[in-house]
Amino acid sequence: MRDFSRSLPMSLLRAREAVMRQFRPSLREHGLTEQQWRILRALAAIDTVEVTELARTAFLLGPSLSRILRDLEARNLIERKTAKADQRRSMVSISEKGVKLMASVAPSSEAIYAEITRRFGARKLVELQEMLGELERNLAELGAGEEATADE
Amino acid sequence: MRDFSRSLPMSLLRAREAVMRQFRPSLREHGLTEQQWRILRALAAIDTVEVTELARTAFLLGPSLSRILRDLEARNLIERKTAKADQRRSMVSISEKGVKLMASVAPSSEAIYAEITRRFGARKLVELQEMLGELERNLAELGAGEEATADE
DNA sequence: GGGAAATACTTAACATGTTAAGTGAATGCG
């Protein structure tokens, strides 16, 4: 069998870990995990969203998001209110405090990203991301097709 | 700030998830998680290793590996014995049962990998992995250098 | 309009990720 240290999942895992290792210390200093930061970033750009849509944007599964939102709400970093038209839906938005926290984290985060870009090369980085996007699209089709083949 | 859905960590995360989504159902049918499978694959190629070296190979943190080895040992998929020369070290190897389990999983795993390769293109896949490897090497230097700057 | 089915979450349960602390065994060295 193929040497698994060169398998695609391992390559992706190692690369991602190498990248996140750069960001985690800074986030940690501000009391945020990677996922919490993803959520705040998503909220900062969207104003108000439903939980399901936020899960898609921040690329988190529902249960994870549910727990994290509970925590972020307790820390007053986000706000929630149930939608009037549909009591099932809960609308989430970033709070004033959340905005300030983001402002305090963003500079170092941007600096780290800039350093990574500088080291790897801006052009190459774009190229890498295009390949990753293409891979994702290729496999999305594959995964979706299977559900129609057998109904169990 | 940059649209975070196009950030490098997100691209890597989404791509990896798209890949793993293909493998997980098959592994699950055989009662294995992704990490357990990584460990068995690593062991199959190495005969006998210390836990620390296995952690490096399977790219798992010590605590995760500790828990998983406990479980795999209970299921008789691996074997352990403490090294004679150094009682701290524990030597791990795959068991007969573990080898058989691998043999039963490998075909479908290989088929999935082949399908991914076919869809994405073998050449492009190699190119992608080279870029990922280069990114990892670039950032490894960066992360290692910081520890020397401040002693705390 | 009333009950089955779908929807939008939330909880639960178990596995792993992540950091810190603990334990026992080897090493360094005065």
Add this chain to the structure above:
DNA sequence: CGCATTCACTTAACATGTTAAGTATTTCCC
């Protein structure tokens, strides 16, 4: 030798990943 330090793990504690089940609300449709 003796003891502080280092080393190889393991435990602990908390956060997230992952799947399944639960709950409340809506929608569908007869």
